[in-house]
Amino acid sequence: MRFLGPHACEEALALGELQVLRIAPTAWDRSAKLRTEARTAGVTVHREPTDILDRRAEGQRHQGVLGEGGALRLDSLENLLDRVRERGNNALVLVLDGVTDPHNFGAILRSAAAADVDGVVFPERRSAQVNETVVRASAGTAGRVALVRVVNLGRALEELKEAVAWIFGLAAGPKSTDYLREPFDRATVLVVGSEGEGLHQKIAENCDALLRIPMPGGIESLNVSAAASVMLFRVLAMRAEASR
Numbered sequence: 031m032r033f034l035g036p037h038a039c040e041e042a043l044a045l046g047e048l049q050v051l052r053i054a055p056t057a058w059d060r061s062a063k064l065r066t067e068a069r070t071a072g073v074t075v076h077r078e079p080t081d082i083l084d085r086r087a088e089g090q091r092h093q094g095v096l097g098e099g100g101a102l103r104l105d106s107l108e109n110l111l112d113r114v115r116e117r118g119n120n121a122l123v124l125v126l127d128g129v130t131d132p133h134n135f136g137a138i139l140r141s142a143a144a145a146d147v148d149g150v151v152f153p154e155r156r157s158a159q160v161n162e163t164v165v166r167a168s169a170g171t172a173g174r175v176a177l178v179r180v181v182n183l184g185r186a187l188e189e190l191k192e193a194v195a196w197i198f199g200l201a202a203g204p205k206s207t208d209y210l211r212e213p214f215d216r217a218t219v220l221v222v223g224s225e226g227e228g229l230h231q232k233i234a235e236n237c238d239a240l241l242r243i244p245m246p247g248g249i250e251s252l253n254v255s256a257a258a259s260v261m262l263f264r265v266l267a268m269r270a271e272a273s274r
Contacts, residue, residue, distance in 0.1 A: 032162045033097035034090055036064060038170035042097050045173040048073050049099040054080040057094025064095070090166065102160050105176040107186055110149040113176075114193045114217055117148060121195060121217035122265055126152040127183060127233045128224035129254055134158075136167020137255035138222075142175050143168070145262040149176040153183045156224075187219070187236045195219045199237035200257055201229050202250075206240035214265040215272060222258045 033042045036057075042048040043064070051068045053061050058077060065075050083096050114121040124142050129135050135158040142150050158164060159179075165172045180186040187197055195217040200209075221237060223229035234240060243252060243260055252260065 031099060031102070031165070032087070033099065033170070034087055034092045034095075034162065034166045035170065036061060036093060036095045038165055039068075039095055039097035040064060041170035041173050042099055043068055043071060043073065045102070046071075047099040047102060047173065048097045050097065051075045052078045052083060052086065052096045052098070054078060054083050054094035056080060061095055090162075102165070102173050102177065104160070105149060105178050107151070107178050107180055107189065110151070110176060110178050111189060111193045113148045114190065114195055117217065119216050120269070122147050122262070123190065123195065123219045124150045124258065124262065125183065125187065125219055125221040126150065126157065127221055127229050128153070128156050128227070129222070130156070130158050131225055132158045132161060132163040133167045134225060134253065134255045135160075136164040136169075136172065138258045139164065139168040139172045139175055139177075141255065141259040141262055143171040145266055147175065147262065149178050151178045151180060151183070151186055154179055154181050184232055184236050187221070187233070190219050191238075193217070196239075197221060197237045198261075199223075199229050199234050199240045200243070200261060201234060201240045202242045203240070206242040209241040209243055209261065209264060212239070212241060212268075213272065214268045218265055220258070220261050220265070222254055222261070225254050 033039045051073050068075050083092055086096055124147050160177060197219045199221040
């Protein structure tokens with residue numbers, strides 16, 4: 031996997047995923063700290079012309095810094111279930127039901143990392159996967175989140191329920207209630223749907239409740255990454271208020 035830009039390379043280095051670091055002359059001086067830490071960790075560091083980095087990045091923006099290494103490690107559902115049980119009412123999990131745009135996927139992972147979620151679950155099929163574009167869109171924070179890829183999303187939700195989590199699906203419609211009314215005072219799983227179709231019917235049926243974000247401005251819906259961020263930080267706000 032390639033890590034594009036200094037932030038992505040710093041995160042990959044911290045996770046032990048960085049194997050080769052390539053830096054353009056224009057970024058050499060400002061990358062002194064990163065170079066030193068990389069060499070200390072045994073990472074090979076190369077100084078390369080910008081046009082070569084451009085070719086390696088295949089047209090994507092790299093800011094003069096490009097890393098190479100292994101793919102980000104995925105966690106297991108079993109480990110996530112253990113964390114949910116340990117965290118009790120403070121557990122917070124995000125589930126992605128068919129988010130196919132890698133830029134949305136990456137932006138969601140950045141919000142998930144900022145909210146310190148216990149894990150992000152996504153399906154093996156009909157979903158974006160963790161690749162260079164996702165890592166780039168997450169501003170290098172993808173590796174800070176426990177990523178769990180599952181074959182059967184519905185079954186994963188059932189197992190999370192068995193771990194005493196409450197499943198909230200984000201969806202508009204007559205069966206959904208205003209998200210502002212929910213205290214989120216128990217182990218919480220938030221499920222967001224695909225960019226175009228929203229939640230699949232079977233996934234919606236697996237949810238304990240459906241929530242909607244009111245749109246007083248008349249807009250039909252938010253981008254999925256924005257909606258996920260709104261929901262995550264609403265959970266944190268309600269829990270912070272309850273703890274005062």
